[in-house]
Amino acid sequence: MFVGHYSAALAAKAAEPRAPLWALVAGCQLIDIGWSGLVMAGVEKMKIDPNLPGSPLDLYFMPYTHSLPGSLVWAVGAALLSRLVLRLPWRAAAIIGLVVFSHWILDLLVHRPDLELWFGGPKVGLGLWNYPLPEMALELGLVAVAGGAWIAKRKDLGMVAWPAVLFLAFLTAIQMISSMGAMGEDVVKDGAMALAVYLVATGVAWAVDRGRA
Ligand SMILES: [Zn+2]
Numbered sequence: 417m418f419v420g421h422y423s424a425a426l427a428a429k430a431a432e433p434r435a436p437l438w439a440l441v442a443g444c445q446l447i448d449i450g451w452s453g454l455v456m457a458g459v460e461k462m463k464i465d466p467n468l469p470g471s472p473l474d475l476y477f478m479p480y481t482h483s484l485p486g487s488l489v490w491a492v493g494a495a496l497l498s499r500l501v502l503r504l505p506w507r508a509a510a511i512i513g514l515v516v517f518s519h520w521i522l523d524l525l526v527h528r529p530d531l532e533l534w535f536g537g538p539k540v541g542l543g544l545w546n547y548p549l550p551e552m553a554l555e556l557g558l559v560a561v562a563g564g565a566w567i568a569k570r571k572d573l574g575m576v577a578w579p580a581v582l583f584l585a586f587l588t589a590i591q592m593i594s595s596m597g598a599m600g601e602d603v604v605k606d607g608a609m610a611l612a613v614y615l616v617a618t619g620v621a622w623a624v625d626r627g628r629a
Contacts, residue, residue: 420555424518483532
C-alpha cells in the first residue's frame with residue numbers, strides 16, 4: 417500500500433483539525449519512513465522479485481517496523497512526541513498515534529504474509545497486492561472518501577477548498593509516478609527514493625496547512 421495510507425491522515429484531519437497536517441502525513445507513513453532508513457542501513461531486508469504478481473517487493477525481514485509490536489511502539493512513541501514536543505492537546509496526539517498504527521492495518525490488507533504478529537512469530541498479510549487493479553482501486557477509493565470528508569470539514573471551518581483539492585491531485589500524481597517507476601535491484605537506492613517521496617509529501621502537507629483561514 418502506498419497512497420492509500422494517506423487516507424488515514426486525511427480522515428484524521430477531518431476528525432481533529434488541531435492535529436497539523438504535516439504530522440498526520442508523516443505519521444501515516446512513519447513506519448515506512450523508519451523502514452526506508454533501516455533498509456538503507458542494511459538492518460531490515462528486502463529484495464525485488466519481478467516474478468511476483470503485482471508488487472515486486474519481497475519484504476522478508478522487517479521486524480522493527482512492520483511487526484505488530486514494532487508498529488505499536490512507533491505509534492505510542494509518535495503520540496508521546498506529539499504531546500511532549502509538538503505540545504498538541506492529548507486528543508490530537510492520540511489521533512496521530514492511531515494514524516501511525518493505521519499503517520499496519522492497511523498493510524495487512526495488501527501485503528503478502530510478511531508482517532510478524534510478534535518478534536519471530538507467524539507472518540500475516542491478506543495479499544491484495546497479488547491483484548493490482550482492485551488493490552489500486554482500494555487505495556484511490558480510500559483517499560477519495562477521506563479527502564471528501566476533509567474538504568467538507570474545511571468548508572465547515574470557513575476554509576477554502578482548493579489547497580485540499582491540490583493536495584489530492586498531488587497524491588494521485590505520486591501514485592501514478594510510483595506505479596510506473598519500477599523499483600530496481602539496488603535496495604539502498606529504492607529506500608532513498610521512498611524516503612524522498614515521504615518527505616516531499618510531508619513538506620507539501622505543511623505548505624497546504626499554512627493557508628488557514
Ligand atoms: Zn509499510
